[in-house]
Amino acid sequence: MSITTVWQALLSGLLNGAVYGLLSVGLTMIFGVVKIVNFAHGEFLMIGMYVSYALWAFLGIDPLWSLPLVMAALFFFGMGIQRFFIRRVLNAPDLAQIFLTVGLSVLMINLALFLFRADFRMVKVPYADWTFSLAGAIVSVPRLIACLGAIIFSLLLALFLLKTDVGKAMRAVAQDREVSMLVGINPERMYNLAVGISAALAGAAGALTMSFYFVFPSVGVNFVLIAFVIVILGTLGNIKGAFLTSLIVVVAESVGVLFAGADLGLAVVFVILVLTLAFRPAGLLGRA
Amino acid sequence: METYERLLKKGISRRQILKGAALLGISAGANLSFLRQPSEAAAEVNIGVIYPNSGALARFGQACVNASKLAAEHINAQGGIKSLKGAKLNLIITDCQSDATITRNVTERIMTTHKLSAATGDYSSSYTLVSTEVAERYGIPFITGSIANPITARGFKYTFQVSPKAEMFGHMQVDTLAWLAKAGEKRVAIVYEDTAYGTSTAKGLTDRSKEKGYEIVLSEAYGTKFTDATPLVNKIKAAKPDVVFPVSYITDAILIIKTMKQLDVNAAIIGGGAGYLIPEFYNGLGADANYVFSVASWNFDINCPEVTKFSEEYEKKYGEFLMEHAGEAYVMMWVIADALESAGSTDPKKVREALVATNLTKGPGAAMPGCRVEFDAMGWNKHVHPVMTQWQKGQLRTVYPASDARLKPTWPVPPWKKR
Numbered sequence: 001m002s003i004t005t006v007w008q009a010l011l012s013g014l015l016n017g018a019v020y021g022l023l024s025v026g027l028t029m030i031f032g033v034v035k036i037v038n039f040a041h042g043e044f045l046m047i048g049m050y051v052s053y054a055l056w057a058f059l060g061i062d063p064l065w066s067l068p069l070v071m072a073a074l075f076f077f078g079m080g081i082q083r084f085f086i087r088r089v090l091n092a093p094d095l096a097q098i099f100l101t102v103g104l105s106v107l108m109i110n111l112a113l114f115l116f117r118a119d120f121r122m123v124k125v126p127y128a129d130w131t132f133s134l135a136g137a138i139v140s141v142p143r144l145i146a147c148l149g150a151i152i153f154s155l156l157l158a159l160f161l162l163k164t165d166v167g168k169a170m171r172a173v174a175q176d177r178e179v180s181m182l183v184g185i186n187p188e189r190m191y192n193l194a195v196g197i198s199a200a201l202a203g204a205a206g207a208l209t210m211s212f213y214f215v216f217p218s219v220g221v222n223f224v225l226i227a228f229v230i231v232i233l234g235t236l237g238n239i240k241g242a243f244l245t246s247l248i249v250v251v252a253e254s255v256g257v258l259f260a261g262a263d264l265g266l267a268v269v270f271v272i273l274v275l276t277l278a279f280r281p282a283g284l285l286g287r288a
Numbered sequence: 289m290e291t292y293e294r295l296l297k298k299g300i301s302r303r304q305i306l307k308g309a310a311l312l313g314i315s316a317g318a319n320l321s322f323l324r325q326p327s328e329a330a331a332e333v334n335i336g337v338i339y340p341n342s343g344a345l346a347r348f349g350q351a352c353v354n355a356s357k358l359a360a361e362h363i364n365a366q367g368g369i370k371s372l373k374g375a376k377l378n379l380i381i382t383d384c385q386s387d388a389t390i391t392r393n394v395t396e397r398i399m400t401t402h403k404l405s406a407a408t409g410d411y412s413s414s415y416t417l418v419s420t421e422v423a424e425r426y427g428i429p430f431i432t433g434s435i436a437n438p439i440t441a442r443g444f445k446y447t448f449q450v451s452p453k454a455e456m457f458g459h460m461q462v463d464t465l466a467w468l469a470k471a472g473e474k475r476v477a478i479v480y481e482d483t484a485y486g487t488s489t490a491k492g493l494t495d496r497s498k499e500k501g502y503e504i505v506l507s508e509a510y511g512t513k514f515t516d517a518t519p520l521v522n523k524i525k526a527a528k529p530d531v532v533f534p535v536s537y538i539t540d541a542i543l544i545i546k547t548m549k550q551l552d553v554n555a556a557i558i559g560g561g562a563g564y565l566i567p568e569f570y571n572g573l574g575a576d577a578n579y580v581f582s583v584a585s586w587n588f589d590i591n592c593p594e595v596t597k598f599s600e601e602y603e604k605k606y607g608e609f610l611m612e613h614a615g616e617a618y619v620m621m622w623v624i625a626d627a628l629e630s631a632g633s634t635d636p637k638k639v640r641e642a643l644v645a646t647n648l649t650k651g652p653g654a655a656m657p658g659c660r661v662e663f664d665a666m667g668w669n670k671h672v673h674p675v676m677t678q679w680q681k682g683q684l685r686t687v688y689p690a691s692d693a694r695l696k697p698t699w700p701v702p703p704w705k706k707r
Contacts, residue, residue, distance in 0.1 A: 001526060005526040008522045009518075009522055012519070012522070016515070016516050016518075117342075117346065118341075118343055118344070118346030119347060120347070129576075131550050138550055138551050138552065140518075140550050143516075212546075213515055214539055216344075218344075221513075222513045254516075254518070254522075257519035257523065258523055258526075261508060262508045262509065262520045263509045263511050
């Protein structure tokens with residue numbers, strides 16, 4: 001086990017971790033603002049991938065250029081899901097909320113199966129095979145671009161939440177819904193925005209992976225399991241926590257594979273989850 | 289309308305009439321479908337066809353169904369089953385949705401709601417193990433092209449397997465290396481998907497590698513749902529093998545090869561079938577697919593008469609080459625037709641007896657490597673052997689053994705940077 005091998009594992013973990021980060025911050029934001037667990041989050045990613053694929057297949061647009069379009073489409077789709085579905089169960093018992101988002105997930109997967117069949121589809125981009133060496137480890141250019149894109153969008157989200165009035169209003173609703181109404185904030189509008197933005201980020205995460213992965217109806221499932229581990233570990237509702245934990249978790253899996261075995265990488269992650277929750281029940285970043 | 293008003297006056301509401309009409313309609317429909325099921329001397333023979341047409345393995349299942357349908361068309365076109373007065377094959381096709389629990393349900397369903405004379409499926413060994421168990425309970429002869437060792441090791445009377453056994457796959461992969469190796473290649477890495485297919489094949493790989501004195505530098509199971517092969521290939525690279533024996537389905541096969549190129553791992557690749565044998569492998573990898581070897585239970589260019597003819601017809605109709613299990617699905621339909629001919633009956637028990645006595649040496653029903661189909665006491669086709677193929681210039685060609693080879697293999701495999 002040479003140092004280069006471990007460095008390669010570390011590096012590829014970091015690159016992938018950022019993309020999971022983009023997916024996870026959206027998931028945790030929905031919980032923080034709307035106070036609902038979105039089990040259909042993986043399907044936002046899947047839809048983003050199909051839209052990206054379709055734009056490439058029919059119009060020849062590279063997934064990176066069509067990214068703004070994908071994000072816009074998912075933004076309105078997310079708002080629609082919030083306005084027409086999630087809003088109705090916000091005051092209902094938790095079980096009803098779970099049923100709704102799980103049901104939406106199943107519906108979307110099977111709709112995709114019906115419309116697009118089970119085939120695996122890939123996009124062919126000219127830079128798909130480009131690599132370069134970084135201190136002995138090989139970096140795949142499409143994955144690097146995805147990582148950079150994920151970091152940029154996450155930073156933009158942070159700026160939005162910290163510096164803009166709308167962002168601050170959203171954080172206010174997350175902190176205390178009643179009081180934020182007292183200062184003139186419309187929580188409904190904040191919910192719509194939160195789900196819309198999350199969906200757009202998830203769609204972006206999907207579109208960014210189109211240059212090196214496949215799209216098929218249940219692709220969201222492959223990503224979302226780890227995303228859930230990440231948001232719980234990083235404290236539900238905490239965006240900085242979600243992004244940092246993504247890096248930690250994916251690197252842990254990548255390095256874990258080296259020492260524990262390729263089918264035990266996830267086991268390493270779950271062991272970390274269980275241990276962390278045992279000592280810090282509210283997640284790594286403390287207060288829930 | 290008169291009757292309607294009269295009924296209304298008698299106090300029966302419109303809703304009740306509609307309900308009654310609906311019930312009548314359903315029962316009439318049900319009765320009619322019952323009438324459609326064939327009795328002994330009827331014009332149709334029902335054959336169950338169970339494959340994954342949705343879910344992770346849909347790609348393979350759909351090709352198998354297409355091949356089965358083509359075979360049935362050909363059989364019916366040349367007069368159907370003559371000993372049954374020209375009865376035509378009627379395929380009862382069902383989707384096991386790439387899920388073992390659903391496989392059990394759908395197999396039970398078609399075996400209880402139709403009078404099947406035989407059944408075939410399920411592509412993936414994990415589902416075939418389930419369907420054959422159901423078929424054994426209902427007494428329906430079941431022919432399969434799946435390969436996991438347990439399929440014919442259970443002493444079942446109604447299970448028949450035309451394909452080689454999984455451990456033979458593993459053996460053939462290693463034997464090919466022994467045949468090809470000229471520079472003392474000794475270090476082998478075995479990576480395999482973690483279900484029945486992968487673990488059975490890996491066992492064959494491990495046993496034979498030890499026999500031949502190869503050094504197993506890595507033996508690793510993995511889950512096929514990974515989104516990045518880098519952790520696995522990173523490990524392969526660290527182990528510095530001369531040859532890698534991967535056993536994979538589709539996305540994992542493509543990702544592994546891609547990542548091996550990216551990380552510049554220059555080991556020869558001798559794959560274990562499935563994902564390494566389909567058009568998508570070449571479509572997804574382009575020129576990077578060349579020089580990859582894979583063992584197969586069947587290929588469209590093996591040295592049996594008729595193979596070229598029906599492979600070309602399939603390609604003309606469906607626009608892609610006839611892949612491994614789809615080719616077997618075609619052959620199996622002819623094996624069933626032959627059994628029906630000898631049995632002269634649609635009774636599954638008689639069809640089973642005919643299958644036990646099957647000894648095909650010509651025609652599409654014998655077109656497995658070895659060109660002969662005859663089942664032993666455990667239901668396995670004892671004359672079959674796997675073949676080794678290699679991707680050359682975008683074409684999958686058989687290179688070993690000599691009896692089936694159409695082309696010489698390219699060896700040694702040029703390193704990635706020199707292609």
